[in-house]
Amino acid sequence: MNRKTLVAALVGLALLAAVPLMTSNSYYVHMVGTIMIYAILLYGLDIVVGYTGQVSLGHAGLFGVGSYTAGVLFMKLGAPLWVIIPASIAVTAAFGALLALPALRVTGPYLAMVTLAFGTIIQILINEMTFLTEGPLGITIPKPTVFGEKLTEHGFYWLTFGLMVLSLVVVDRILKSQLGRAFEALRGSPVASDCMGVSVYRYKVYAFVISAGFAGLAGCLYAYSEQYISPNTYNFELTVLFLLAVIMGGRKTRSGALLGAAIIVILPKLLDDLELFRIVAASLAVLMLVGGIIGVAKKITTPRAMAIPVVGTMALAGFAFWLQSITDWRLSIFGLMILFVVYYLQNGIVGFVRALFHVRKPVVRHSQADMGKDAISVAASAQAAEQGGNLLTAQGILMQFGGLKAINQVDLHIKRGTIHGLIGPNGSGKSTMMNVLTGIYVPTAGSIDFAGRSVVGRTSSDIALSGIARTFQNVQLFGEMTALQNVQVGLHHTFDSNIVDVALHTPRYKREETSAIQRGMGLLAFVGLADLADEEARNLPYGKQRLLEIARALALDPQLLLLDEPAAGLTAPDIKELITIIRKIRDHGITVILIEHHMDVVMGLCDTVSVLDFGQKIAEGKPVDVQADEKVIEAYLGGTVA
Ligand code: ADP
Ligand code: MG
Numbered sequence: 001m002n003r004k005t006l007v008a009a010l011v012g013l014a015l016l017a018a019v020p021l022m023t024s025n026s027y028y029v030h031m032v033g034t035i036m037i038y039a040i041l042l043y044g045l046d047i048v049v050g051y052t053g054q055v056s057l058g059h060a061g062l063f064g065v066g067s068y069t070a071g072v073l074f075m076k077l078g079a080p081l082w083v084i085i086p087a088s089i090a091v092t093a094a095f096g097a098l099l100a101l102p103a104l105r106v107t108g109p110y111l112a113m114v115t116l117a118f119g120t121i122i123q124i125l126i127n128e129m130t131f132l133t134e135g136p137l138g139i140t141i142p143k144p145t146v147f148g149e150k151l152t153e154h155g156f157y158w159l160t161f162g163l164m165v166l167s168l169v170v171v172d173r174i175l176k177s178q179l180g181r182a183f184e185a186l187r188g189s190p191v192a193s194d195c196m197g198v199s200v201y202r203y204k205v206y207a208f209v210i211s212a213g214f215a216g217l218a219g220c221l222y223a224y225s226e227q228y229i230s231p232n233t234y235n236f237e238l239t240v241l242f243l244l245a246v247i248m249g250g251r252k253t254r255s256g257a258l259l260g261a262a263i264i265v266i267l268p269k270l271l272d273d274l275e276l277f278r279i280v281a282a283s284l285a286v287l288m289l290v291g292g293i294i295g296v297a298k299k300i301t302t303p304r305a306m307a308i309p310v311v312g313t314m315a316l317a318g319f320a321f322w323l324q325s326i327t328d329w330r331l332s333i334f335g336l337m338i339l340f341v342v343y344y345l346q347n348g349i350v351g352f353v354r355a356l357f358h359v360r361k362p363v364v365r366h367s368q369a370d371m372g373k374d375a376i377s378v379a380a381s382a383q384a385a386e387q388g389g390n391l392l393t394a395q396g397i398l399m400q401f402g403g404l405k406a407i408n409q410v411d412l413h414i415k416r417g418t419i420h421g422l423i424g425p426n427g428s429g430k431s432t433m434m435n436v437l438t439g440i441y442v443p444t445a446g447s448i449d450f451a452g453r454s455v456v457g458r459t460s461s462d463i464a465l466s467g468i469a470r471t472f473q474n475v476q477l478f479g480e481m482t483a484l485q486n487v488q489v490g491l492h493h494t495f496d497s498n499i500v501d502v503a504l505h506t507p508r509y510k511r512e513e514t515s516a517i518q519r520g521m522g523l524l525a526f527v528g529l530a531d532l533a534d535e536e537a538r539n540l541p542y543g544k545q546r547l548l549e550i551a552r553a554l555a556l557d558p559q560l561l562l563l564d565e566p567a568a569g570l571t572a573p574d575i576k577e578l579i580t581i582i583r584k585i586r587d588h589g590i591t592v593i594l595i596e597h598h599m600d601v602v603m604g605l606c607d608t609v610s611v612l613d614f615g616q617k618i619a620e621g622k623p624v625d626v627q628a629d630e631k632v633i634e635a636y637l638g639g640t641v642a
Contacts, residue, residue, distance in 0.1 A: 009255075017161050020154040030225070031265060033157045036164040037221045038261035042246055043171040043254065044214025049243065050251030051175065052207045053187030055112045057239045058099045061119035062212045064126055064234030066092045066219020071139035071229050072132055081144040085163075088220035089213045095122075096212020100205040119239050126231040138230030141223050160221055167214060168254055170503045174210065177502040177509070178488070178495045178516070181481065183207050185489045188478030188537075194460035195438055195470055196490045197556060201459075210499070248341045250348025259349055271333060274326045281313070281320040288313040291356060300355055309344050366484055366521060366533045391416045391560055391591045392437070397446035399432050399615075406432040407443070408615040414560070419582065419592040421606035421623065425635055428612040430595045431473050434562050437593075438470050439463040451559060465493055469558035471549040473565050473595075479538035483529055483548050486537050487520040490555025494519070523551040527581055543574040550581065560591045567598045579604060603627065611635070 019032045041063055048056050069088040073079040079087070102114035126133050133139065143151045144159075151159060174180055182203045185193040190200045223229045241264050249260025270276055292306035316336075323329065345352050392414040399407040407429045414420050422430050435441045437448065439460040448455040455463055469490075478486050494516060497509040524530045527547040532540060537548060546566055553561055563582070567575050575598065582605055586592055596602050602609060602623060609626045611619040613635040619626050626632055 012255075013165060017158070020157050026153050029153060029157050033160050033225055034222075035258070035261045035265045036160050037218050037225060038242075038245070038264050039258045040164055040167045040221070041215050041218035041242065042249070042257035042260050043167055044211040044218075045242055046246050046251055046257055047171070047175070047183060047207050047214075048211045049246050051180065051183040051187060052204060054103050054107065054204070054207070055109075055243070056099065056115045056208075056211075057112050057243065058115035058118040058122075059211075059215055059242050060234045060236075060239035061122035062092050062095055062099070062215035063219040063222070063238070063242075064122055064231070065095045066216035067223040067229045067234070068126055068133055068139075068219075069216065070220040070223040071141055074141050075134075075139050076132075081146060084144075085217065085220055089216040092216025092219065093209045093213040096209045096215070097205060099212065100208035103204050103208060104201055116236070116239070119234070120236070123231055123234050126234070133231075136231060138228055139223075140228050142227060144224055156224065160225070163217065163221065167217065171214070172254060173502055173505065174499065177513070178492050178497075179203075179206065179499065179502060181485055181489050182492060184481055184485075185478045188480060189476040191440065191460075192472065192476035192478065193489070195440075195464050196552065197461050197464040197493050198489060199459065199461040202461075244341070246348075248345065248348055250350030250352075253348070253350045256348050256350040267337075271326060271330045274320075274323065277323075277326055277333075278317075278320040281317040285310075285313040285317040295356060298356075309340070312340065366517065367530075389416055390414060392448070392450045394437070394448045395446055397433070397436060397448070398444045399429070399436055399441060400444040405615050407436065407612075409446075410612070410615070410617045412610060412617075414591060414593060415608070416591055417586070417589060418607040419586050419594055419605050421602045421609035422593055422595045422612065423597075423602055423609060423626075424612035428635075429615040430612055431564055432615075433612070434470060434564055434593070434595065437463075437562065438468055464556060467557070467559035468562065469553035469556040469560070470562035471546070471553055471564055471566060473568070475542075475545045475549060477537040477545055477548060477552075480536060482534050482536055483524060483540065483551075484517070484520045484533040486548055487523050487552050487555050488516050490523075490552040491516045491519055493556065520555070523554055524548075526554070526584070527551045528577065543570045546570065547578070547581070550585075554585070554590075558590060560593065561585060562593045562595075564595045565597060566594070567596055567601050575601065599627075 016032070016036070020029050023029065041059065045056065045059050048054050066088045069091040070084045073084050073087055099115060099118050102118075103111055106114060127135055129135070130137075143153075143156050145151070146155070146159070175183070182193070182198045183206075185196070185198055186200055186203055186207075193203070194200050245260030245264045246257065247260075248263055249258070250256030270280060288310050292301075292310045295301040296303050296306060316333075326333075341348075347355070390413050392412065394410065394412040397407050397410045397412075398405065410429075410433065412420075412433075422433065424430055432441065436443045437450075437455065439455065439458055439462070442457060446456075450463075451467060453466065455468075458466075478489060481489070495512050497506065497512055500506075501509040521530060521533060524533050527550055529540075529544060529547055529551065532544065537545065540548060546569070550561075550563070550566065566582070567578055570578060579601060582592060582594070594602070594606060606623050608621065609619075609623050610617055611626055611629075611632050613631075618631045618635060619629045621629075
C-alpha cells in the first residue's frame, strides 16, 4: 500500500471510530455498527467470491450459525464474551468446511444452487431444533460484559470497530500472503495451480473455512448488537444482498466491502423514505452525467456506452419525483438497481471510481534491486545429472478417450540432464503425453517411474511438488496477478508459515516472503522479464507470457521441465532468446522434455528426439537420424509440414 492510500484509510477509520462522538442519536450509532458487522462478513465472502472465483449463496446460513452459536452458548451456559467469540468463529469455520464440499465437485450455477440449499437447510434447522435454539421464538441476549461491566451501546460500538479493524488487517495480510496468491491462482487457472503444487482441492476448502470464520465473527457480533435473534433474519434475501454487496462494492477491495456493507444497511431504508430516495436519485443522475462527460473526455468510454446509464439514471430521478408513494415500488426499484450494477459496474463502485480517475490498484513496485542471487536452485539436480541414468521411464502408456487411442503403447526413457524432444504432427498425442506425465490424465494402462517413484494415480500437485514442472500449449497464466505474483505462486512450496504466521507477520513469514520476492525477481530476470514484474500477466505480449510461464515453472525447483510448444507464436528474435534460455536451463542440471514444431529449435537443442504419429512412437534417436527417417518424413508429409 502506498502512503496516500494508507493516510486515506487511516483518516476514514478515525472518522468511523468517532461516529458515537459526533451524534447523540443511538439509532445512527447502531446503524453504523451494523455496517461494520456486515463488513466483517463481506471481507470473508470476498475471499471466496472475489479471489477464488466461487459463488456462495450460503453465507447468510453461516452468519446464522455464528449468531446461534453465540445465542445458545449464552442462553444455555451463560458463557462470557471471550469464550463466545472464538467459539462462534470455530463452529462456523467447521460449517464452512461442509459448505466447501460441493465446491470441490461443481462450479458456477450448480454451486450457486447447492450453496443456496445449504443456507436454506441451516435456516430450517435453526427453526426446528427448538431444544437448542428455541425455534421461531428466538433467543434474547444482553450486551456483553467486559471486565465486569456491561457494555453500553457506545462501548459495544467500539468493540465492533476494534474487531472490524482487526479483521481488516488479518484479511489484508492473508490476501497478500502466499495463501491469498493461492486463492487467486485458483480463479486464474485451476489446472496451472495444481501443476504449480498448489492443490486446488485444499485451497478451496481453506478459502471456505477462513471465509466462514469471518461470517461466524460477524454473526456473533450481530447477535449482541440486536440483542435478539430469530431464524427469519438468515433468509434468502440476506444471502442475495451479501453477494450483491460484494459485487456492487467491488470485489478484491476492502473499501469495496465496507461500501457494500453500507449498501446492505442503507438501501432498504432508502427505499422506505420517498424524500431521501428523490434526493439520492437526483444526485445519482447528476453524478452519472458528470462522470460520463469526464469519462468520454478522457476517452475511457464512448458516448454510446454512456448513453443508457445516463438516460437511465435521469429517468430514475424523473420517476422518483413523479412517484406519490414508494412502498409498492420498492422491490422493482431494487431489482432494477441489481440489473444496472450487473451490466454497467462489473468492477463495482470502487473499480468504477478507479477507472474514472486512472487510479491503479495499489501495488508495491519491484525492481532489480529486490533480486537475490541464486534464482534457480541448482545443487540437487546438477549433482543428479552427473550421475546419469534415466530420470523418467514411461512404459506401455495407453491413453484412451472413448474409442480413440490418443496414446498407444508408448515407451519413453528420459536421460538425466538432457533435452528430450517430442515431435509429431498435430493431434499425434504429444500434449496428451504431457498431461499423463503431470497427472492431469490417469493413463488407461502403463507405468511411469519418476526419480524412483510411480507417478500414476497421484494428484497433479503432488507430482509437481516431487519435481515435474510444466508449461502449457495454450498459455495458462494467472491473468489478474502480476508477473512477479505468478512466479511467486510457483514458489508456494518454499513457504512453511501458516495462517497464524501470516496474520501476525512473524519473522518466519517475513523471511519467507522476502526470499520469495528475491527469488521471484531473480527468475524473472533469468527470462528477461524483470522490468515487467509488476505488470498484470494478461497485459503482457504473447511472447512474454510464454517466457513468464517458464519462469513460473522454474520456481518449483523442478528436476524435470516439460515445455509444450514454447516457441509457438513467437517472433524470430524471441525464438533465439528462448533457445538461449532453454540451454541455460539444461546447464543448470534440469532435464527438459520439449514439444516443438519449429524444426530448427528441435534440431539445435535436443539430445534425443521421439516422434509420435497417431498416438504411436514411430521413431527415436539423434535429431539428424530422426530427420532422415522415412517414416517420419511420411508422417509429416501426410499431416502438416512443420
Ligand atoms: P498434439 O498435442 O500432439 O497436437 P493432443 O495430445 O492434443 O495432440 O491430442 C491427441 C488426440 O487426443 C487428438 O485427437 C485429441 O482430439 C485427443 N484428445 C486430447 N485430449 C482429449 C480429451 N480430453 N478428450 C477426448 N479426446 C482428447
Ligand atoms: Mg499439443
